[in-house]
Amino acid sequence: MADREAEHLVGTRARLVEVAGEEFARRGFADATVRAICERAGVNIAAVNYHFGDKAGLYRACVQSKYEKSLAHRPPEGGLGPERPAEERLGVFIATMLERMLDSSEPAWLARIMAREMVQPTEVFDEMCDHFIRPQFAMLRGIVAEIIGAEAESVTAYRAAYSVVGQCLFYKHCRAVVERITPGQGYDLAAVAGIAEHVTRMSLAGLRAMREAGADGAAGDAWAADKARFFSGDGRGMS
Amino acid sequence: MADREAEHLVGTRARLVEVAGEEFARRGFADATVRAICERAGVNIAAVNYHFGDKAGLYRACVQSKYEKSLAHRPPEGGLGPERPAEERLGVFIATMLERMLDSSEPAWLARIMAREMVQPTEVFDEMCDHFIRPQFAMLRGIVAEIIGAEAESVTAYRAAYSVVGQCLFYKHCRAVVERITPGQGYDLAAVAGIAEHVTRMSLAGLRAMREAGADGAAGDAWAADKARFFSGDGRGMS
Amino acid sequence: MADREAEHLVGTRARLVEVAGEEFARRGFADATVRAICERAGVNIAAVNYHFGDKAGLYRACVQSKYEKSLAHRPPEGGLGPERPAEERLGVFIATMLERMLDSSEPAWLARIMAREMVQPTEVFDEMCDHFIRPQFAMLRGIVAEIIGAEAESVTAYRAAYSVVGQCLFYKHCRAVVERITPGQGYDLAAVAGIAEHVTRMSLAGLRAMREAGADGAAGDAWAADKARFFSGDGRGMS
Amino acid sequence: MADREAEHLVGTRARLVEVAGEEFARRGFADATVRAICERAGVNIAAVNYHFGDKAGLYRACVQSKYEKSLAHRPPEGGLGPERPAEERLGVFIATMLERMLDSSEPAWLARIMAREMVQPTEVFDEMCDHFIRPQFAMLRGIVAEIIGAEAESVTAYRAAYSVVGQCLFYKHCRAVVERITPGQGYDLAAVAGIAEHVTRMSLAGLRAMREAGADGAAGDAWAADKARFFSGDGRGMS
DNA sequence: AATGAATGAGCCTTCATTCAT
DNA sequence: GATGAATGAAGGCTCATTCAT
Numbered sequence: 001m002a003d004r005e006a007e008h009l010v011g012t013r014a015r016l017v018e019v020a021g022e023e024f025a026r027r028g029f030a031d032a033t034v035r036a037i038c039e040r041a042g043v044n045i046a047a048v049n050y051h052f053g054d055k056a057g058l059y060r061a062c063v064q065s066k067y068e069k070s071l072a073h074r075p076p077e078g079g080l081g082p083e084r085p086a087e088e089r090l091g092v093f094i095a096t097m098l099e100r101m102l103d104s105s106e107p108a109w110l111a112r113i114m115a116r117e118m119v120q121p122t123e124v125f126d127e128m129c130d131h132f133i134r135p136q137f138a139m140l141r142g143i144v145a146e147i148i149g150a151e152a153e154s155v156t157a158y159r160a161a162y163s164v165v166g167q168c169l170f171y172k173h174c175r176a177v178v179e180r181i182t183p184g185q186g187y188d189l190a191a192v193a194g195i196a197e198h199v200t201r202m203s204l205a206g207l208r209a210m211r212e213a214g215a216d217g218a219a220g221d222a223w224a225a226d227k228a229r230f231f232s233g234d235g236r237g238m239s
Numbered sequence: 240m241a242d243r244e245a246e247h248l249v250g251t252r253a254r255l256v257e258v259a260g261e262e263f264a265r266r267g268f269a270d271a272t273v274r275a276i277c278e279r280a281g282v283n284i285a286a287v288n289y290h291f292g293d294k295a296g297l298y299r300a301c302v303q304s305k306y307e308k309s310l311a312h313r314p315p316e317g318g319l320g321p322e323r324p325a326e327e328r329l330g331v332f333i334a335t336m337l338e339r340m341l342d343s344s345e346p347a348w349l350a351r352i353m354a355r356e357m358v359q360p361t362e363v364f365d366e367m368c369d370h371f372i373r374p375q376f377a378m379l380r381g382i383v384a385e386i387i388g389a390e391a392e393s394v395t396a397y398r399a400a401y402s403v404v405g406q407c408l409f410y411k412h413c414r415a416v417v418e419r420i421t422p423g424q425g426y427d428l429a430a431v432a433g434i435a436e437h438v439t440r441m442s443l444a445g446l447r448a449m450r451e452a453g454a455d456g457a458a459g460d461a462w463a464a465d466k467a468r469f470f471s472g473d474g475r476g477m478s
Numbered sequence: 479m480a481d482r483e484a485e486h487l488v489g490t491r492a493r494l495v496e497v498a499g500e501e502f503a504r505r506g507f508a509d510a511t512v513r514a515i516c517e518r519a520g521v522n523i524a525a526v527n528y529h530f531g532d533k534a535g536l537y538r539a540c541v542q543s544k545y546e547k548s549l550a551h552r553p554p555e556g557g558l559g560p561e562r563p564a565e566e567r568l569g570v571f572i573a574t575m576l577e578r579m580l581d582s583s584e585p586a587w588l589a590r591i592m593a594r595e596m597v598q599p600t601e602v603f604d605e606m607c608d609h610f611i612r613p614q615f616a617m618l619r620g621i622v623a624e625i626i627g628a629e630a631e632s633v634t635a636y637r638a639a640y641s642v643v644g645q646c647l648f649y650k651h652c653r654a655v656v657e658r659i660t661p662g663q664g665y666d667l668a669a670v671a672g673i674a675e676h677v678t679r680m681s682l683a684g685l686r687a688m689r690e691a692g693a694d695g696a697a698g699d700a701w702a703a704d705k706a707r708f709f710s711g712d713g714r715g716m717s
Numbered sequence: 718m719a720d721r722e723a724e725h726l727v728g729t730r731a732r733l734v735e736v737a738g739e740e741f742a743r744r745g746f747a748d749a750t751v752r753a754i755c756e757r758a759g760v761n762i763a764a765v766n767y768h769f770g771d772k773a774g775l776y777r778a779c780v781q782s783k784y785e786k787s788l789a790h791r792p793p794e795g796g797l798g799p800e801r802p803a804e805e806r807l808g809v810f811i812a813t814m815l816e817r818m819l820d821s822s823e824p825a826w827l828a829r830i831m832a833r834e835m836v837q838p839t840e841v842f843d844e845m846c847d848h849f850i851r852p853q854f855a856m857l858r859g860i861v862a863e864i865i866g867a868e869a870e871s872v873t874a875y876r877a878a879y880s881v882v883g884q885c886l887f888y889k890h891c892r893a894v895v896e897r898i899t900p901g902q903g904y905d906l907a908a909v910a911g912i913a914e915h916v917t918r919m920s921l922a923g924l925r926a927m928r929e930a931g932a933d934g935a936a937g938d939a940w941a942a943d944k945a946r947f948f949s950g951d952g953r954g955m956s
Numbered sequence: 957a958a959t960g961a962a963t964g965a966g967c968c969t970t971c972a973t974t975c976a977t
Numbered sequence: 978g979a980t981g982a983a984t985g986a987a988g989g990c991t992c993a994t995t996c997a998t
Contacts, residue, residue: 526968
């Protein structure tokens, strides 16, 4: 175990990525300093330039080298094949997502970095979207569309997927709020499981209700206009 | 005289607060510079320290002087008294919340600042929670508890409220993702209304299903342990 | 006297320009350090940024604020009106130029900076050419053209002017050589006067010979082609 | 074997010298970076210290290994023996000098490096003077002394030689000025020949006039004092 | 003979802050 | 109440150099 860690952490490069990731997650890109990272990693400050070009390069390397690991370690479908019922796949998807974000036994700073990227995207965010977020989102959209009985590309499917993800993300993004409203609560394995069960129940009920209501069609004129706008994008809105 | 100045944003202090708010929202506390703020406000750079002590004082003043206005302008219940059915009040609450966050006709930077505070809370966040978030959250919890038929202080009520808010917040916090997954879509009034309708439908269905399932009770042993942990707070979890 | 100096050297700005000019002249732009300049000037290192934006701004300010003084202090014609004979005006021009470059009683670093700009021009060099060099050169060309009896825009006039300036500049640019070939010789007032007399004698003889030879015309075919090339600029040549 | 390598520029050492010379000529000693040189030469960055000790050693090797070649390739007298008339030998000397400096068909960076050494001499400059400049200068002084009819060690001979060299050097050192005053003009073979003809004519006329005037003698008291100072060196003058 | 990794000194710049006026 | 000038700390980055291999 220690050996495996040693394998990962020998060499300036690896140590730098490890420490920098934590530092970027805790302080953000602007507030994290190259000096502090190098000191904590026990390497010379010029190593950043040598191995990564500059601070941004180190940041990029942090994100890229880790989010693949996160996916590999916890595949979104949790090993479930597409032949399983959509309801079951939804439950696994939600549980996996929450575990990846909240479980403290795993380097959780990738999720924190992503939360920061949401608020203030940098150049790496596009890549994160393409390689990490979009595929998972497409998978989720397929699941919810199947439950609703709608097209995967329908407005309803998009928004339903957003609703599922939004419920999960709340615990990550608004952790500070949760800690203040129900103070002292940590996110251990059991707590995460409880959250997963709640979100799954809530979402399934909502999705089933949508199927009965007939998805887009039954919503009347407002929905039709809504749909047109959704996919065309008129560019209006707040800056 | 002083009142008139404050209202019209003439005077160093008021101009500073106005410009700084926008700048903090756009760049974040660390990246916003005192110099840029003072230049845009047309005041001397020493004015910040004179009026607010330091940069953090200016930030504090920005947040405090504005979030009350936001609440006053759009009360969460939208003027609906407690005698109206909970379902209706929920719809109004959701719509109001989304409008406050997404509508471009209102200085939206308070919401952006709050999103940043979520990721990296500063000292003002506690106050924001106490005066701004917690009361609204209590109100929402009351509404959902009524729909579910549970106690307002039950785990289920808390989590259900989180689920409602999470669905709304997603459009704010993950705006960058939404823009990349469905590019070109803006948040005009109609779009916000559409989102509100969706979130309300989805939430109502979920809440009603919870009532039928019997809330906490039916969930068995796992839920009981979950509840105990929820309110005790064992302190474990990630730092 | 000390008062006059005090007038010039009070204030961070003035002290900075003074010291920086000397430092840039001695070490060159790249080798001169902002730290050393500020230390010698007794000001904080951030003063450069405040007053001049950056190191290049300080350099620009040094050059611009001084070459006008140099011209004002020693006008190229030395006060001689155009009604005086061209031969006399040539002698004054040469003497003034040499004094400006070599006399040690005057801040000579402008000439050193210019010598560096010749070898490796920076962005300020264009301005130096336009405001400082080109006008003087045009004046000299007028003088020599009058002596030769040719057009001021003729190839011969250009090259004759180059020859005059080249003889003077040698003592500046190749000072290191002169010091090694005839070591120990300084450039005091008498030495400069001697040089001026020599250059004037040599140049006058050369120019008069050109008049007798009939300037461009008598030089045959080679000169005609030469002239065409001179003013057209075929762009060939070494990089 | 080693000879073949040196001739063909294979081998780390030779490639390094070649590339470094160009880089030093283009950017100057301070601005040229070891890293860039090694990259362009395709060798490891540590090779500089291994083969030359340090950056200065590489620079020294560049200059020393090349200026002998330049002389060998274009002997200053152009093969003319001392039996030819001094006027002819002067013309050949001037033409050869200009070609060596300006002709683009020859690696011109030695001249650029020398121009830099003039402005800011390093330790190699003394050697360049002794082996390269002084002998040529002595030869030129002999030629002009013969034309003037004075001693080769007379003040007049020195200054006359300076005047000849100064006229040539102008085109090299002040290339940047020439390019701005008569833009577009390149230094191809024909242009260089034209310049050589001009400088020769101008110089010859000046020198002949000096002979007629009786050189030093006729200049009166001022010249006597001048001469004393010239060879004694009072040490005064700018630092 | 040669290499890739690592080092430490030092540079320019930026920032929030304070000082006299 | 307000200003322009000045400060000091710190940040990112670059460079020549050296260390093991």
